[in-house]
Amino acid sequence: MAKRERKVKKKTGKIVLASGTFDLLHLGHVKYLEEAKKAGGKNAKLVVIVARDKTVEKRKGRKPVMPEDQRKALVESLKVVDEAILGYEDFDIGKVAEKIKPDIIAVGHDQDNIENQVHKALAQKGLNIQVVKIGKFGKPELNSSRKIKKKVTELYKR
């Protein structure tokens, strides 16, 4: 029984769960997702939770530039992504983890807030899921949506 379970697991590969808003997609997003998938080893499957417009609005005080359906579709069009799903509006990572059953949850370098919520939710639900923190990548400029928005605003203001 234990052997069979292991076999099934090996065949499908580990499931890695990543998440984010992915507003104005940039190379930093892609690098984060690539590293997240790598953490799952060979044949890993990468499932990405894309934050809902309402969740972002609640957390940051304004909606993303790109609506949620477009952000989800764009994330799903990336080679590294196996599946993209819109999150729950109340951002319940415990509920997501119970549904997706990932082996690993990958947290971005700028997601300290989410990392705390993940650990809390997993402890509450008694879920044994590895949490991996992904490092920062590339040149310091233009690897965040905030910086891109700033540059656009500077370039296009009159």
Add this chain to the structure above:
Amino acid sequence: MAKRERKVKKKTGKIVLASGTFDLLHLGHVKYLEEAKKAGGKNAKLVVIVARDKTVEKRKGRKPVMPEDQRKALVESLKVVDEAILGYEDFDIGKVAEKIKPDIIAVGHDQDNIENQVHKALAQKGLNIQVVKIGKFGKPELNSSRKIKKKVTELYKR
């Protein structure tokens, strides 16, 4: 012999050449690239020419928000794209066509200017390459980099 040739042809498929700046990547870009690849039929290979910073600056009077290396890498990270290449700084589509030897050149709905240059260059070089015009997609909003920049500027100006 004929059978073997057919087999080889089936394996490699038609080469489709698409091009663009792909500054602030959005779903309209992905749809254009998907339709371009579809025009090549089964097993088509999609090669994308990404415009150089200098070419864009010369044509539009200012550089793109994202530098060329990042735009190229982001385009290459899309499922639909087999290969992304930076263009020549002087935008010579005839030179590109001679090098890549595409079966089809796909022109976007907003690339009338480029369409004319393509036809002219192919005639000059005596190249017999099919030119396919790709339609416009999706909702009218946020399927152009210009509109995204406008929205960012509106949201973030103080």
